[in-house]
Amino acid sequence: MKNTSRLFLVILCAGIVSCNNAPETTTTKTVSADTISASGGQEKVKDNESEKDIVKVAVSSKDHTTLVAALKQADLVTSLSNAGPFTVFAPTNAAFDKLPAGTVDGLMKNEKKEDLQNILQYHVTLSALKADALHDGQVLGMVNGDNVTVTVKDGKIMLNNSATIVASIPASNGMVHVIDGVLLPPEKKK
Amino acid sequence: MKNFKLFPVALFVSIVSLLFVDSCKPKNAGNAVTADAASKSYVAPGKYDEFYNFVSGGFSGQMSVYGLPSGRLLRVVPVFSVDPEKGYGYSEETKPMLNTSRGFVPWDDLHHSELSQTNGEIDGRWVFANANNTPRVARIDLSTFRTAEIIELPNSAGNHSSPFITENTEYVVAGTRFSVPPDNVNGDVPINSYKKNFKGTISFISVDKATGNMNIAFQLKCPGVNFDLSHAGKGKSHGWFFFSCYNTEQANTLLEVNASQRDKDFIMAVNWKKAEEYLKAGKGQKETVKYAHNIYDEKNHTATSELKTEVIVLDTKELKDICYFIPCPKSPHGCDVDPTGEYIVGSGKLAALIPVFSFDKLMNAITAKDFIGDYDGIPVVKYESALYGEVKKPGLGPLHTEFDGKGNAITTFFVSSEIVKWNIKDLKVLDRASTYYSPGHLCIPGGDSKKPNAKYVIVYNKITKDRYLPTGPELAQSAQIFDITGDKMQLILDFPTIGEPHYAQAVSADVIKNNSLKFYKIEENTNAFVTKGESSAKVVRKDKRVDIYITAIRSHFAPDNIEGIKMGDDVYWHVTNLEQDWDVPHGFAIKNASNGELLVMPGETQTLKWTPEKPGIFPFYCTDFCSALHQEMQGYVRVSPANSSTALLFSTGKNVAPVDSAVSK
Numbered sequence: 001m002k003n004t005s006r007l008f009l010v011i012l013c014a015g016i017v018s019c020n021n022a023p024e025t026t027t028t029k030t031v032s033a034d035t036i037s038a039s040g041g042q043e044k045v046k047d048n049e050s051e052k053d054i055v056k057v058a059v060s061s062k063d064h065t066t067l068v069a070a071l072k073q074a075d076l077v078t079s080l081s082n083a084g085p086f087t088v089f090a091p092t093n094a095a096f097d098k099l100p101a102g103t104v105d106g107l108m109k110n111e112k113k114e115d116l117q118n119i120l121q122y123h124v125t126l127s128a129l130k131a132d133a134l135h136d137g138q139v140l141g142m143v144n145g146d147n148v149t150v151t152v153k154d155g156k157i158m159l160n161n162s163a164t165i166v167a168s169i170p171a172s173n174g175m176v177h178v179i180d181g182v183l184l185p186p187e188k189k190k
Numbered sequence: 191m192k193n194f195k196l197f198p199v200a201l202f203v204s205i206v207s208l209l210f211v212d213s214c215k216p217k218n219a220g221n222a223v224t225a226d227a228a229s230k231s232y233v234a235p236g237k238y239d240e241f242y243n244f245v246s247g248g249f250s251g252q253m254s255v256y257g258l259p260s261g262r263l264l265r266v267v268p269v270f271s272v273d274p275e276k277g278y279g280y281s282e283e284t285k286p287m288l289n290t291s292r293g294f295v296p297w298d299d300l301h302h303s304e305l306s307q308t309n310g311e312i313d314g315r316w317v318f319a320n321a322n323n324t325p326r327v328a329r330i331d332l333s334t335f336r337t338a339e340i341i342e343l344p345n346s347a348g349n350h351s352s353p354f355i356t357e358n359t360e361y362v363v364a365g366t367r368f369s370v371p372p373d374n375v376n377g378d379v380p381i382n383s384y385k386k387n388f389k390g391t392i393s394f395i396s397v398d399k400a401t402g403n404m405n406i407a408f409q410l411k412c413p414g415v416n417f418d419l420s421h422a423g424k425g426k427s428h429g430w431f432f433f434s435c436y437n438t439e440q441a442n443t444l445l446e447v448n449a450s451q452r453d454k455d456f457i458m459a460v461n462w463k464k465a466e467e468y469l470k471a472g473k474g475q476k477e478t479v480k481y482a483h484n485i486y487d488e489k490n491h492t493a494t495s496e497l498k499t500e501v502i503v504l505d506t507k508e509l510k511d512i513c514y515f516i517p518c519p520k521s522p523h524g525c526d527v528d529p530t531g532e533y534i535v536g537s538g539k540l541a542a543l544i545p546v547f548s549f550d551k552l553m554n555a556i557t558a559k560d561f562i563g564d565y566d567g568i569p570v571v572k573y574e575s576a577l578y579g580e581v582k583k584p585g586l587g588p589l590h591t592e593f594d595g596k597g598n599a600i601t602t603f604f605v606s607s608e609i610v611k612w613n614i615k616d617l618k619v620l621d622r623a624s625t626y627y628s629p630g631h632l633c634i635p636g637g638d639s640k641k642p643n644a645k646y647v648i649v650y651n652k653i654t655k656d657r658y659l660p661t662g663p664e665l666a667q668s669a670q671i672f673d674i675t676g677d678k679m680q681l682i683l684d685f686p687t688i689g690e691p692h693y694a695q696a697v698s699a700d701v702i703k704n705n706s707l708k709f710y711k712i713e714e715n716t717n718a719f720v721t722k723g724e725s726s727a728k729v730v731r732k733d734k735r736v737d738i739y740i741t742a743i744r745s746h747f748a749p750d751n752i753e754g755i756k757m758g759d760d761v762y763w764h765v766t767n768l769e770q771d772w773d774v775p776h777g778f779a780i781k782n783a784s785n786g787e788l789l790v791m792p793g794e795t796q797t798l799k800w801t802p803e804k805p806g807i808f809p810f811y812c813t814d815f816c817s818a819l820h821q822e823m824q825g826y827v828r829v830s831p832a833n834s835s836t837a838l839l840f841s842t843g844k845n846v847a848p849v850d851s852a853v854s855k
Contacts, residue, residue, distance in 0.1 A: 049708045051770040083774065083817045085744040126818050128744060133843070172771035173744065173817075 043081040051172040054080045054088050058176065066096040066104060073108050074117045084173030085128035087140075089148075089159060091182045092166075099182055118144050122185040128174040131157060131165065146185045159183055223681055230673050231683035233260040238703070241635050243648060243696040244303040244317050245669065250689025251298045253319055255335065258635075258696060259646060259671055261685035269328045269337050270298035270321040278337075280786035282762070282797040283717075284486070286495035290324050290342050291480040299323045301350060302693035306397070310357040310424045310529075310640030314701035316402050318353035318362050325349035327362055327395055329402055331488075333707045338486050341404045344479035344501055345372045345391040351417040351433055355397075357424045357640065361462065362404065364393040365417030365433050372411070372503075373479045384442040388414035391503075392433065394462060403485070408469050410460065411505045412513065413566035414440055416449070417458075419524055419590075424640055425531035427549040429463040432534050434518065434525035438565065450540060454517040454573065456565070457525055457536050459552060465504055465512050473509055474502035490716040491794045507567035514556055515565050517573040518545055524590035528599065529640050533578060533614055535599060537588040544588050544601060546617065548578035579617045585610050589630060590693075592637030594644035594674065602629040602649060609649055609672070611679060623679040625670055627653040634674070635696040643698055647672045647679065650691035658686060667691055708772035710793030717795035719764035724748040729840045736761045738840075742776035742790065743768040744817040746842065747810070750825030754838030757805060757831055763788070766795040777813025780827070787813055802829040 043055055055077055058064045067090055071077050080086065096104050107116040121144035129140075136152040151158045157165040163181030170176075233239055239257025242264075247254055251271030255264045272279030272288065279288050279296060288294055298321040306316040316338070319328045325346035331338040343349055343364050351365025369388040371377040379387045389411055396407040416437040423430035435456040441448030468474065479501050486493040506513040520538035527534050534547040554560075555575035562572050587605030594600065598620065600611045607628050611621040631650050635643040651668045658666055666686030673680045712722055721727050721739040727748040730737045736759050741748045747765075755761060765778045769792035778788040780800055788796045802808070812823035830836040 045772075047708060047772055050772045053771070083744065085817050085819055127822075172769065172774075 041078040041081065043077045051170075053173045054084070054086055054171045054176055057169055057171045058088075058090060061090075061178075063092045063094070063178070064090055066093045067091060070104070070108065070116060070120060074113060074120050076117065076120055080124070080173075082173065085126065086174035087125045087127060087129040088174065088176050089123045089163070089165075089179045089183060090176050091123070091163070091179050095163070095179060095181050118185055119182070122146055122148070122183050128170075130170075130175060131168045131177065134165075142185075144185055148183060227680065227682040230680075231259040231261065231671060233257070233262070238699060240699060241643075241646070241696045242699055242702055243633070243669075243694055244305065245650070245687055245694040246300050246303050246319065246690075246692045247688050248301065248667075248690025248692055249299050251300050251321070252688065253300060253303055253317070253330065254688040256669070256685075257699075258648065259683065261669065261671065261683050263688070265335055266688055267330055267335050267337065269319050269330065270295075270300050270326065270340075272296045274786060275789075277787060277789040277796060280798070281788055282799055283492045283795075286493040287337060287340055287484050287486060289484055289495035290326070290482045291344075291497060292324070295324050298326070300689075300692075302353060303695050304353050304355050304362070304638075304693075305695045305697055306359040306402075307355060307357055307639055308359070310428075312636055312639055312641075312695075312697045312701060313359075314697060314705065316359075317695070318355065320349050320352035320364065322349055322367070325364065325366065327353045327364055327404065329397075329404060331402070332702050333705045334488065335706075336486065338402065338488075339404055340482075340484045341395060341406065342481035342483070343391075343393050343406070344481045345389070345409060345411075345477075345503070346370075346393065348416075351392070351420045354420045354422060354431075354638075356422045356431070356462070357428050359397050359399075361407065361422075362395045362397060363420055363422075363431060363433075364395065365420055366391045367416050367418065369414035369416065372477070374477050381442050384414060385440050388440075388442075390415050390417055390435075392417065392460065394465070404483075406481075406501055408465060408474055409501055409503045410465065410512065411503050411507070412458070413507075413568060415456070416445075418522065421525055421527045421534075421638060423527060423531050423549065424529070427527065427531035427534075429461065430549070431460040431462055432525050432527060433458045433460065434522035434536060435515075436521035436523075436539075450521060454519050455521055455538075456515040456570070457518045457522060457534065457547070458568070459514045459516060459571075461512055461514075465509075468504055468509050468512070469502065474504050477501050477503050488710070489714060490718065491710070491796065492717060510569075513568050514552075515568050515570040516547060516552065516576045517562075517570065518547075519543065524588070524601075526591040526593070526599075526638065528593050528614055529595050529642060531640075535591045535601075537591060537601060539587055539589065539604070541588065542583065542586075544581040544584050544591075544612075545573075546578045546581065546614065547576045551578065552576040581612050581617045581619065584612060584619060585622065590632055592632050592634040592647065593642055594634060594637070595642035596644065600632060600634065600647050600674070600679075602632045604628050604630065604652075609647065609679065611674070621677065621679055623672060623681065625649045625651055625681075626657050626668070626684070627651055627655070629670075631691070631693040633694040633696055635698065638695075644674055646696075647674050648694065648696065650687070650694060651684075652690070654686070657684065669694075708792075709770055709774075710791060712766075712768060712770060712793045715766070715793055715795060717764075717766075719762070719797060720795045721764070721766040723768070724842070727840070727842070729754075729838060731759075731838055734759050738763050739766070740764065741766050741768050742778070742812065742823075744774070745812075745819035745823045747812070747823065747825045748842040749840035750842050751844075752825070752840045753828040753830075754836050755802060755827055755829045756834060756836070757802060757829065759802065761800045761802065763798045763800060763810075764795055765790050765798070767792050769793070774816060775814050776816055776823075778810065779813045780810035781808045789814060805829050805831050805834075 124143040138150040140148045163179040165177045167178040241258040243256040253267045268278035304318045305312045325343040329339040346366040347370045348367030350367035353362045369390040392410040415435045418434045420433040437449035438455045484495045518536040520540035522536040524537040560575040561569045585603035585606045591601045629649045670684040767790040790796045
């Protein structure tokens, strides 16, 4: 998504250049660079007073450093600092460690960015769902377009029968449910 | 002193000079803007402006806040008029702010803004504003950018000479433009008994140092003239206040002609420290009057309006050494005091010069009783004895002056559509620049304080023919920004304004921006109808009154299904925004509400009164795009006939089995 907006900026700058007959393109490059650094994204807004948003909740948890690094690599920090409302299933570091060796490192490579985005977006759904709003058999449509199925047994809430909610933390723009496994989206049909 | 013959001559001279003085003609607008103007006013997307600009909205009754130098409109602060954008004057909590001794007044005329000061410097705490028509003064809190307090002024009409302040914001003044019979006497008198029955009143409103709360400390009863504008002394002249006066002819009809008879009107110098002494000595007269005092409480988000009935009046005719008149040519308008407090500039609308008075000379003249007589019991100082000097042929129709803190003054000229920079010491004109067109006030950041920050002067124009795309019979008024860091004043931008800008003030953003409130803490919300969590949401019936305690959070209301409302009920929707996050207001609207809508800040409670007009289903929804599921933020209320047995029910998200057979089978 960000690539698209960058492309748009470039096109926009090109438009300005041709309108103004500016002698060199370097000046317009400076303008676009300024624009990007000046805004910096919603996550950069200094605000220690408001309730923490989902990103700030994740950043403040020592059990979620892998998730935070992955969100940054996948360019999802700005989106999750947005008004929401989101429900985020947040795998712990230990959950990521349960994946086959090398999986996380592989996903963190630039050429695997789309795969990483697909996996992370499979952990996010729109609307702020508290734990008591999740019930057995419920199907949640996730941001990546696939579904997650909820099962509730003996007071335990599981997702896709593979990850259990171990804690729930309200955030200003939604809910964070900490889970003990990573949700893997279904293989895409070619 | 009356000089009927002089007037037509002066007018003729004015017209002749208007026609032939080339320098006074507005130059071609295209030539006036130089190539680097755009870069000087350009603020990159994502960057903050350097200054806040608080601009009066004139007949809109509001105050608008712009960023400078970009001219971006940041906010319109509702003050003396209802504002559908903010819910101001529509919610039950804000309605009392617009209450007066004559009841609810939904629209007034706001003329001047004045930022609070400490030691003569802008401190960024409050900005004051005056209502001209129903005389009032408002205080706007600059942590919330909301009107915090409004006080009405008895014995007044046309509160124009206001809301100027002393250098530590000890007082805000309010001088009445239209002299009228005082409130406590029978005002049913012939209009042409002006000289006998009409009085001018000046109010000194004290401002509490900690809370900002206003109180009419005393009023000065003065001769019946028109008090126009004013400014406090500062530094050496702290303790004095200066008011321009016109219509010293005391005309009561066709003032256009009859108030322009005299060669000189006055600037009235007021020794307010002396007035304080008299007040302390019990020389004031308690008068029975009626005025409203409205305060908005930030803890319970509720305004209260109290009717007060007493004011203390000092009669300046009897208490001789409070007021002195200084003759000032031709119906003075602006009355401005330089940063040192020594020079007082009067701008006669019809004068061909600008007189500059010296505070030291004025003090000497008063001590030496260098008077030419008295006017209605007030001593009149000899013009030359108070005069420092005159700026000769500065332009046509001088109105207002601000100061750059470097020894210079800049004055607007309405008739010749220009601003003129002149040196206070040698009274020589240094530069002039055309404005487009017919400027009234002007503003240099801190330009009426001890410490101007003279990067820009902003000029507020009345006429914009040919400046903007036409929009029917009425065109926007404008602000024009000039860079004044060099020898030549350079026009860099103009932008349209909200309503008509009269006075405006500007201050470095650093003084204000870090104190800006982000949200109201829900645990500190003491509104009588607050709902502090969804589990406390409820609907309470008491006879024909139904109170709905409803919460809003991304992205639903609780409750969002309500039944059991009946015809004849008065329904109060108390909407609490549970968000504790900056810039996440929720709106509230319900179909067929005859009053309006609500806009509720995070952590705040606001109330909409709703009287159903027919049985049926009425949807309600959030009006402020709050989130990705904003369109889902809605609910229904069912209204039944008065005699129905529909039970009172309310819920959110309960998957109750549908009652309609089509779905449940």
